Amino acid sequence: MKSRAASILRAAFPFAVVAALWEIAAHSGAFPPRLFPALEAVAATLASLTASGVLPHHAADTVFRLVAGFAVAAFAGVLLGIVMGRYRRAEDLLMPLVSIGAPIPGLAYAPLFLLWFGLGDTGSIVLVAFVSAFPVILNSWTGVKAVKEIWIRAAQTMGADERRLFRHVILPGALPYILTGLRLGLAQAWRILVAVEMLAAVPWGLGWLIFGAREFLNTDAMLAGIAVIGAIGLALEKLVFQRLENYTVVRWGMMAS
Amino acid sequence: MIEVKNVTLEYGTSEGKVLAVDNASFSAKESEFLCLVGPSGCGKTTLLNMIAGFFPPTQGEIRVHGQAVNGQGLDRGIVFQDFAQLFPWRTALGNVAFGLEMKGVAKSERERIALEQLRLVKLEKFAGSFPHHLSGGMQQRVAIARALAYNPGVLLMDEPFAALDALTRDEMQRLLAEVWRATRKTVIYVTHNVAEAVYLADRVIVMTPHPGRIRAEVPVRLPRPRDPLSVEFLEHQKMLLRHLTQKEEGPS
Ligand SMILES: Nc1ncnc2c1ncn2[C@@H]1O[C@H](COP(=O)(O)OP(=O)(O)OP(=O)(O)O)[C@@H](O)[C@H]1O
Numbered sequence: 414m415k416s417r418a419a420s421i422l423r424a425a426f427p428f429a430v431v432a433a434l435w436e437i438a439a440h441s442g443a444f445p446p447r448l449f450p451a452l453e454a455v456a457a458t459l460a461s462l463t464a465s466g467v468l469p470h471h472a473a474d475t476v477f478r479l480v481a482g483f484a485v486a487a488f489a490g491v492l493l494g495i496v497m498g499r500y501r502r503a504e505d506l507l508m509p510l511v512s513i514g515a516p517i518p519g520l521a522y523a524p525l526f527l528l529w530f531g532l533g534d535t536g537s538i539v540l541v542a543f544v545s546a547f548p549v550i551l552n553s554w555t556g557v558k559a560v561k562e563i564w565i566r567a568a569q570t571m572g573a574d575e576r577r578l579f580r581h582v583i584l585p586g587a588l589p590y591i592l593t594g595l596r597l598g599l600a601q602a603w604r605i606l607v608a609v610e611m612l613a614a615v616p617w618g619l620g621w622l623i624f625g626a627r628e629f630l631n632t633d634a635m636l637a638g639i640a641v642i643g644a645i646g647l648a649l650e651k652l653v654f655q656r657l658e659n660y661t662v663v664r665w666g667m668m669a670s
Numbered sequence: 671m672i673e674v675k676n677v678t679l680e681y682g683t684s685e686g687k688v689l690a691v692d693n694a695s696f697s698a699k700e701s702e703f704l705c706l707v708g709p710s711g712c713g714k715t716t717l718l719n720m721i722a723g724f725f726p727p728t729q730g731e732i733r734v735h736g737q738a739v740n741g742q743g744l745d746r747g748i749v750f751q752d753f754a755q756l757f758p759w760r761t762a763l764g765n766v767a768f769g770l771e772m773k774g775v776a777k778s779e780r781e782r783i784a785l786e787q788l789r790l791v792k793l794e795k796f797a798g799s800f801p802h803h804l805s806g807g808m809q810q811r812v813a814i815a816r817a818l819a820y821n822p823g824v825l826l827m828d829e830p831f832a833a834l835d836a837l838t839r840d841e842m843q844r845l846l847a848e849v850w851r852a853t854r855k856t857v858i859y860v861t862h863n864v865a866e867a868v869y870l871a872d873r874v875i876v877m878t879p880h881p882g883r884i885r886a887e888v889p890v891r892l893p894r895p896r897d898p899l900s901v902e903f904l905e906h907q908k909m910l911l912r913h914l915t916q917k918e919e920g921p922s
């Protein structure tokens with residue numbers, strides 16, 4: 414218990430330092446408070462926006478788009494990556510397309526997707542799915558290549574057909590890379606979603622909250638929006654990815670904790 | 671019953687063809703423990719992999735129980751040298767049960783059989799452990815149990831203990847001799863350790879250096895369990911060493 418408290422303290426320390434420096438700067442009078450609000454002002458805005466239901470509404474819409482888009486990317490990306498890793502034909506066909514598409518910044522696709530699929534939810538969800546699929550595909554593909562030949566030989570000797578080889582050997586064998594790909598994909602999804610919410614003329618969404626707050630110099634609302642994005646990201650990392658990892662690849666000794 | 675008849679294998683590489691096995695012939699009787707001994711690179715692994723069915727010979731024929739080998743099959747179990755052969759995402763029990771699961775054996779039944787196999791290699795206490803928590807020797811014992819669990823007639827082993835320390839290796843050899851006595855599988859066991867071959871084998875096939883040919887067949891008719899310090903044991907060892915170090919074209 415003691416060491417757990419200590420590790421929480423250790424993790425919180427850098428944030429405490431930054432917060433302290435921020436407070437010193439904000440209260441020094443060197444900057445106008447409208448542009449550089451003190452943390453208590455940000456916290457007050459955060460509380461009132463939460464109480465009024467405005468912030469939860471923004472957050473809920475953003476999380477919905479994130480989950481919808483990323484779920485498609487995760488499913489399709491893992492499937493495509495594994496198929497490309499396993500079958501030469503699929504690799505020859507798809508790899509050139511993926512390697513050209515992956516390094517293009519996601520935002521460059523945005524106008525096109527918004528024209529094709531419309532402003533609002535559909536356009537942004539499709540864009541999130543498309544852009545965040547790339548790291549998932551590439552890492553799943555790498556994962557399949559990293560599956561040890563000896564596992565495949567052992568499984569085939571014990572009578573595994575292609576379908577069961579997929580499920581019982583290739584999928585778990587590639588899992589360390591697949592999880593890395595999903596992590597990178599989710600980060601990608603966040604980046605593109607917040608950006609596209611500023612463009613897509615959606616009425617709700619954290620990206621829109623931050624962008625819209627600029628017009629009225631509501632820097633406290635901007636910072637509140639940023640804080641919520643950070644908090645959701647942290648929760649996904651700790652509650653979803655780390656748990657998934659600890660339960661699988663860490664427990665199996667395929668990845669250090 | 672395993673018959674290897676005039677088997678030749680050439681690997682195609684970017685620098686041209688490499689002759690790995692040159693016209694090898696030998697056979698193993700039912701329940702016989704056969705050791706394949708030869709210097710590094712002489713083609714032992716290549717031969718074993720062909721018997722396992724990973725790839726066909728360039729020339730010649732391999733039959734197991736009278737049937738020509740065509741790909742892998744549940745009539746053969748295989749144990750590799752590499753500790754990494756176990757599936758890290760399965761417990762020891764899960765690894766041993768894998769073949770039975772592929773065969774469609776019901777869960778409770780396959781776990782019962784798997785546990786029995788683990789008992790045979792003295793690891794029933796570690797049934798729930800994941801491979802990375804087991805020592806190298808324990809992992810190889812799980813691999814042996816896994817290869818035996820679906821009850822193949824033939825066990826193929828490629829230097830399973832070569833990467834272990836000497837003390838553990840001795841222990842493993844004793845255990846394997848016991849397991850073989852209990853199961854009576856036909857075993858083909860690859861090694862380049864002469865003492866190991868004399869300790870385990872009914873008959874030892876000696877191969878020449880690269881490209882691998884069969885140089886001699888040496889029967890070991892010592893009573894079991896064998897005493898590695900007995901005069902007869904050391905004489906067999908000496909004889910094998912003589913065959914191994916002999917320059918080209920001795921009696922075959
Ligand atoms: N995939 C391959 N492609 C080309 N050449 C190969 C391949 N595998 C093995 N060889 C060559 O074939 C010969 C026999 O190799 P093999 O692995 O069967 O030897 P070995 O007797 O098992 O050796 P060791 O005792 O070191 O395990 C060697 O000269 C090796 O370089």
Ligand SMILES: [Mg+2]
Binds near residue numbers: 714716
């Ligand atoms: Mg070898």
